Amino acid sequence: MIAMTVPEVLQTYVQRGVFQDFRPAADKKMFDFVWLNYQRMRVQWQPAQQTIYFRDVIPNVAARSKMDQEIRAFLRGRTTADLPEHRRVDPDAFDLVCENRKSQMSVGIRLKTGTEEEGTRQLMAVMHETFIFLHQRWPEYMYESFGSPLE
Amino acid sequence: MSSKETGSNDEPMKASRRSFLKYAAAGAGAAATSAGMAGNAAAQEAEAEVAPTVPAEIADRNAAPLPKIEFPMTGANLFGRACAAEGVAALFCCPGNYNIIHAIADQGIPSYSGRHEGAMTSAADAFIRATGELAVASGTEGPGFTNMISGLAAANSSRTPLLLVASNMRVSMDDTESAIQVMQQQPLTTGIKKYGKRLITPERLAEYVGYTFRQLKTGIPGPVHIDFTAEVSNHEIKSEAELGYYGDSGLYRTDSRPAPSTTDLTKAIDLINASQRPMIVASTGVFYSKAWDALMSLAEKAQIPVVESGPTMGKFPHNHPLSASAAPDALPSADLVILVGQYCMPSAGEYAFGPEAKYIRIQPEALDIGRNMPINVGIVACEKLALEALADMVRKTDRASWINEIAAARKSFQAQNDEYYRIGSGYTDAVHPAVIAKELGDFLYRGELAPEQTTVVAGGFGIARYTRRYLEAHRPGQVINGAYQFGSIGPDVAYAVGVGAGVQQGAGVQASVKGSPIINITGDAGFGFTGMELETQAKYRLPVVNIVYNNNSWGTWYSSRDLPRGAQLHLFQENLRYDKVAEGLGAHGEYVQTPDQFLPALKRAYEIAAEEGIPSVINCQAKKEFWIREQYEPGFLGKVEPGVMSYYH
Numbered sequence: 001m002i003a004m005t006v007p008e009v010l011q012t013y014v015q016r017g018v019f020q021d022f023r024p025a026a027d028k029k030m031f032d033f034v035w036l037n038y039q040r041m042r043v044q045w046q047p048a049q050q051t052i053y054f055r056d057v058i059p060n061v062a063a064r065s066k067m068d069q070e071i072r073a074f075l076r077g078r079t080t081a082d083l084p085e086h087r088r089v090d091p092d093a094f095d096l097v098c099e100n101r102k103s104q105m106s107v108g109i110r111l112k113t114g115t116e117e118e119g120t121r122q123l124m125a126v127m128h129e130t131f132i133f134l135h136q137r138w139p140e141y142m143y144e145s146f147g148s149p150l151e
Numbered sequence: 152m153s154s155k156e157t158g159s160n161d162e163p164m165k166a167s168r169r170s171f172l173k174y175a176a177a178g179a180g181a182a183a184t185s186a187g188m189a190g191n192a193a194a195q196e197a198e199a200e201v202a203p204t205v206p207a208e209i210a211d212r213n214a215a216p217l218p219k220i221e222f223p224m225t226g227a228n229l230f231g232r233a234c235a236a237e238g239v240a241a242l243f244c245c246p247g248n249y250n251i252i253h254a255i256a257d258q259g260i261p262s263y264s265g266r267h268e269g270a271m272t273s274a275a276d277a278f279i280r281a282t283g284e285l286a287v288a289s290g291t292e293g294p295g296f297t298n299m300i301s302g303l304a305a306a307n308s309s310r311t312p313l314l315l316v317a318s319n320m321r322v323s324m325d326d327t328e329s330a331i332q333v334m335q336q337q338p339l340t341t342g343i344k345k346y347g348k349r350l351i352t353p354e355r356l357a358e359y360v361g362y363t364f365r366q367l368k369t370g371i372p373g374p375v376h377i378d379f380t381a382e383v384s385n386h387e388i389k390s391e392a393e394l395g396y397y398g399d400s401g402l403y404r405t406d407s408r409p410a411p412s413t414t415d416l417t418k419a420i421d422l423i424n425a426s427q428r429p430m431i432v433a434s435t436g437v438f439y440s441k442a443w444d445a446l447m448s449l450a451e452k453a454q455i456p457v458v459e460s461g462p463t464m465g466k467f468p469h470n471h472p473l474s475a476s477a478a479p480d481a482l483p484s485a486d487l488v489i490l491v492g493q494y495c496m497p498s499a500g501e502y503a504f505g506p507e508a509k510y511i512r513i514q515p516e517a518l519d520i521g522r523n524m525p526i527n528v529g530i531v532a533c534e535k536l537a538l539e540a541l542a543d544m545v546r547k548t549d550r551a552s553w554i555n556e557i558a559a560a561r562k563s564f565q566a567q568n569d570e571y572y573r574i575g576s577g578y579t580d581a582v583h584p585a586v587i588a589k590e591l592g593d594f595l596y597r598g599e600l601a602p603e604q605t606t607v608v609a610g611g612f613g614i615a616r617y618t619r620r621y622l623e624a625h626r627p628g629q630v631i632n633g634a635y636q637f638g639s640i641g642p643d644v645a646y647a648v649g650v651g652a653g654v655q656q657g658a659g660v661q662a663s664v665k666g667s668p669i670i671n672i673t674g675d676a677g678f679g680f681t682g683m684e685l686e687t688q689a690k691y692r693l694p695v696v697n698i699v700y701n702n703n704s705w706g707t708w709y710s711s712r713d714l715p716r717g718a719q720l721h722l723f724q725e726n727l728r729y730d731k732v733a734e735g736l737g738a739h740g741e742y743v744q745t746p747d748q749f750l751p752a753l754k755r756a757y758e759i760a761a762e763e764g765i766p767s768v769i770n771c772q773a774k775k776e777f778w779i780r781e782q783y784e785p786g787f788l789g790k791v792e793p794g795v796m797s798y799y800h
Contacts, residue, residue: 036500
C-alpha cells in the first residue's frame, strides 16, 4: 500500500467527521479547519523542511513560563520508551518540535525516516493528547483561551 | 416500622447520645470549636428540651390507613391509580396540586414533601437516577411550577424518566388574570422535556395517562410534564367502562423492545474482531435497560475494557480488572469505541479517544445516531438485547497486552491521586479537598464498610473535581453524578433527599443496601440553594452524611479574583457555620477545621446515620486560595472524560 501524502491524510479526517469546515490553501501547504474545542486550527506542511506544524495552536502562553515548560515536558514524554508502542512517537523516525513566538505555541513533527502519513497521524494524536493534558492540568486556561466551561 | 427508623417524636432525636459522641470527641481534641461548649451540661439539657421533633403524622405515616379508592372517582384519583399501576415508586412535592398529590399518597406510594418545588423536582430526578424506578415531582400552579423548571431541565439533560405534574387553574379562566397564578405552562418547558401536555379535556384523561406512561417507559428516556387544569383533576369518572382500553396498561403500551438486526451485529462483530484495543462506554441506556449482566458477559468473553459515563455510575464495577473508569491515560489508545446508551453525546475531542478511533453506537432509537460524531456501525436496539446478542456472537479473545495497559493506566491515575493527597495533607491550616476525597474513599471502600454498601451523591463544584477521582461504584446506582450535563451545582442536598429516600425504601437497584447511610458531597455555594432540604432529610430520617466543602466563596472566585470590582461578587462571609444550620434543622453538625479532624467527624456522622437514621452536615473549613495553583499545588483540577471524572456526558 502506498503511503498517503499530508493533504491526503488530512482529507481522511474530513471524511470521518473529525474536522469541520476544512479549507486547504491552493498550494496544499496550509490547511484551515475546525477541530478540538470547535476551534479553527491551521496545519502547515513544509516539504523542504519535512515538517508538519499546528501553527499557533496553543495561544497566550508566555515563553519560559511554567505552563510553557510543562507543555514542552509533556511533549518530550510522548517519545519515551515507557509509553505503549502505539502511542509513542518513535524518535528514530520523527522529531517532535515546539515553538513559542510572541506567546503563541506551535507544535509540529519533523520527518526523519518516517512517512508523511505516519507523521501526520502521529501529530494528530499528539495534538489531541496535548489538549487532554491542558483540560486536565490547566482548566482555567482552557476557559480563558478556548471557551471551555469552567464548571 | 420501628421507632429507630421513624425517629418518632417520643424519642427527641437521642440528643444525649449525639452529645456524648460530639463532646467525647471534643474532649479528645477533635472538635476544637466545641470546647467552649463542652461540659455545659445545663445548656445541653436546655437545648435538648427544645430540639426539633418529628410529628407523629410523619413518623407513623406508613401505618396510616389507606383509603379505598373506588368508582365514581375524580380525575386526580384515576391518575393516582394509574401511577400505582405503572409502578411509580415515590412522590416528591410541596403542598399544592392538592388533588393529585393526595391521590398519589392515597395509593400508598411513598410520598415526601419538602421546602421548595425545585428541590423536590431534583429529589425525584435523583431518586430515579439512583433506583431506576419512576417517581413523580409535583408543584402547584404559578410559582410552584416555575420553581420546578430548572430541575426539569437537569432531568432532561440526564435523560431521566421523571414525571413532573403541576396543577393549573380552570380552562375557563384562561387569559383573565382572574384570581392568581393563571399561566400557560407548556411553552415554558419547551426544549427541556420529552413530552408534555396541558390536560384540558376531562373525558380524555385516561387517554393521556396512556401518552404519559408510553413516553416514560419506552425509547430513550426523558421527563414528561403534565399540567392538570382543574376541570380535569376534578372531573368525575363514574365507572371503569368510561376508560375504554386505557384502563389496562397492556393495551395502551408495550414492553416489547427493539432487537438488533443480524446485519448490524455482524458488522459490529467484524469491527470488534479486527480491533486491537476496543473499549466499551457504558452509559445511561445500560442503566435504564438493566443491561449490566449482558455488559459483563460481553466484556469478559471478548476481553473488552469498560469505561463509564452518564448520570449514574456502577453499571460496571470499578474494581473489575476490565474497568477503565479510573484509567484515563489509556483512553487515547482505544482503536474501537462501542458507545452503549450514550444518549448525551459528546462532540469531537470531548472524549479522550483519539482521532483514529472507530465508533459503534447502540441505542433504542435511530434519530440520534450519527449526531456529533461519525459512526462506523449504528445499532438500533434495546441496549440489553444488543449486548446479549453481541456476547453470544463474539469470539473469546485474549487481549493481555491491552488489559495490561489498562492496569498500568489505573496505577498511574492512583499514583497521581496519591500525590495530590500527599500535597493536600501538607496544608494544615484548613482542609484541602484532596484530604476529603482520599480519606472519604478509604473510609468507604478500604475500611470496615463493604465497598458496595454506600450510595454517594457526587456533587459540588471544585470539590467534585477531587472527590470524583476517589469515588468508586461497585454496583448499579452506587454513585449519582449530581451536576451531570446541565451543570446545576445547587441541588445536591435535594438530590440526597431523593437518593436517601430510594435507599431507605430499598427501591429498585438500591434493594441490596436498604436502610444504609448515604454520602452527599456538596460545596458552600451549592448548599445555599437547597440547604433547607436538610429539614426534609431530618423529618423523614434519611441517613445522609452531607459533606460541605466550605471555602467561603463561589467556585468561580479564583478566575475572577483580580477584578477590582468584580471579585467580591464571588465571595461569602468567611467561616460560615453550616453545621449549626444543620443542628437547627434537626440534623447533626460537625465543624472540621484541620485535616486531622475530617476522618473522625466522618466516622461519627456515619455512625449516627447508621444507628439513628439522622442526617449530618460535616462543615469542612477550606479556603478559596486552594484553587490557585501558584500558591497551592495542585490547584483547581481539570478532568478527562469518560470515566470517574466524567460529568458533562
